[in-house]
Amino acid sequence: KQEVTQIPAALSVPEGENLVLNCSFTDSAIYNLQWFRQDPGKGLTSLLLIQSSQREQTSGRLNASLDKSSGRSTLYIAASQPGDSATYLCAVNTGFQKLVFGTGTRLLVSP
Amino acid sequence: GAGVSQSPSNKVTEKGKDVELRCDPISGHTALYWYRQSLGQGLEFLIYFQGNSAPDKSGLPSDRFSAERTGGSVSTLTIQRTQQEDSAVYLCASSLDGLSGNTIYFGEGSWLTVV
Numbered sequence: 452k453q454e455v456t457q458i459p460a461a462l463s464v465p466e467g468e469n470l471v472l473n474c475s476f477t478d479s480a481i482y483n484l485q486w487f488r489q490d491p492g493k494g495l496t497s498l499l500l501i502q503s504s505q506r507e508q509t510s511g512r513l514n515a516s517l518d519k520s521s522g523r524s525t526l527y528i529a530a531s532q533p534g535d536s537a538t539y540l541c542a543v544n545t546g547f548q549k550l551v552f553g554t555g556t557r558l559l560v561s562p
Numbered sequence: 563g564a565g566v567s568q569s570p571s572n573k574v575t576e577k578g579k580d581v582e583l584r585c586d587p588i589s590g591h592t593a594l595y596w597y598r599q600s601l602g603q604g605l606e607f608l609i610y611f612q613g614n615s616a617p618d619k620s621g622l623p624s625d626r627f628s629a630e631r632t633g634g635s636v637s638t639l640t641i642q643r644t645q646q647e648d649s650a651v652y653l654c655a656s657s658l659d660g661l662s663g664n665t666i667y668f669g670e671g672s673w674l675t676v677v
Contacts, residue, residue, distance in 0.1 A: 482663070487668070494670035495655075497668075547660050549618060550597075550607065552604045554603075
């Protein structure tokens with residue numbers, strides 16, 4: 452059974468810091484991995500999608516990497532801003548777009 | 563529509579009553595998914611539709627839960643005889659098709675409270 456773990460569970464940083472969120476999964480047989488952002492009381496917003504054949508994806512200040520063989524992904528956020536405060540979720544696609552989610556990392560960026 | 567639309571956004575119901583949650587996916591998306599997010603727990607998969615058929619309903623927690631999709635568009639998730647443990651956010655998502663590789667887009671969820 453695929454299990455997804457995210458570390459740390461919570462993170463508090465001052466504005467401007469670069470930070471890394473970690474995601475690990477137990478079964479490397481995945482189709483892709485997706486990082487989402489969830490604001491309080493809101494749904495999920497897709498940030499980055501990495502196909503199983505890819506090593507990384509970038510969007511603005513965000514960079515996500517994938518090491519499928521070791522079951523790891525990282526989300527790098529450069530020059531963090533208070534608006535980045537949210538819960539970040541990673542999810543692995545086990546087939547037919549069936550996603551297995553991690554429990555998330557709650558990020559607080561202080562001004 | 564521009565995004566995945568869900569209704570109601572909030573629902574409070576009495577234990578034992580039936581509830582219906584509606585999802586309107588992004589126009590042209592053939593794949594539709596229901597997930598549940600319970601307090602203190604992660605998101606769990608409930609059911610997947612490709613068109614009007616549901617090839618994977620393995621995540622439905624009990625036979626009190628059912629879902630249908632008509633016209634390849636709107637989907638309804640029905641919970642019969644609600645229990646307090648059904649309290650959660652029910653999230654609907656859609657993607658262009660069921661092939662792995664397409665981004666999945668989520669709605670803002672229906673917040674269900676069973677009292």
